[in-house]
Amino acid sequence: MSAETPVQSAGTFARLRLRFRAWRGTRPFWAGLFTLLGGVPIAYFPYATLKLGTMSVAMATTAGAGSLIIGVLLVTLGLTMWFQHATRVFAGVAAIVLALVSLVVSNIGGFVIGFLLAMLGGALAVSWAPGKPKAEGAGPHEAEQGPSSEGAVETAPDGAVGEPGAPYHAHDPATDGPADRTPEAAAADSNGGYRVG
Template identity: 35%
Template structure:
């Protein structure tokens, strides 16, 4: 007995030839992306991607706007160094938002604080552009929610109805002394 599948498709019974009827392409299993672009798209949708992008661009603008020759930075003083430090902090926050979405709240709040702090410390927050992008990205990271599973819509309403239907036994509250 052979368990090998047949190699030739069966002939169609409607009068057409086998070459005329197209073979259906096998579809991938559900949940598996088809290519690198689809894999990236799936990865991107599981984290606050655009929040990290805006925060990183804001940090980049704040970091590189005060970049000048070393003599100029020494003349500028703390403003040039604070601008570079703020930009580095924002770019690190962007990486944290992107790579650890569970820490998005902390990273988002710190990105907003660093963006606002860049206003007095670094050339008006990268001429307002870096500050606005950092605040936008940090607030987007704080507000981002992961995608909910498909089969769990309206769970609170159902639980609330079930809880109302089941009787709750009375509980006695003692004074706490023996």
């Protein structure tokens, strides 16, 4: 072994971690995880035999097959949220419906644990939205420039103050002469700073 081996393994671990982080950021990861984990207790408890000292407790009910189907469907929906994130809304609504059905069918939703996990996963899947990719060449200063939506005011070029579509600039009597005032600026001053029209 050489002295460089730990550095290479740390680099590999860091690369894998960053790759997983990038993969996780493009899909509803936590929604899929909670939904998947919610299906496990719902499917497990009807078939489990719990030991309490010398006493064994079995939750054998007639709804064992229903519990297994609901649990497997929730696990499948969790994996669907990870690998087919375009269907996240359908998968989230289906997870919520299956969690509600598990209250009646599967021992109070896997002793409420599976119910809560599946409900949380379904809600996260429905509310998740993909992030908008950055434009190529966009620097950190472009994000700080302010809103760029429909209602955002853009700065006007020099000499365009007072033209229709240009932002309002307050009149300073000390620096602006009467020739600098346009009818729109005068109307804006008379309306408390708001432009009309």
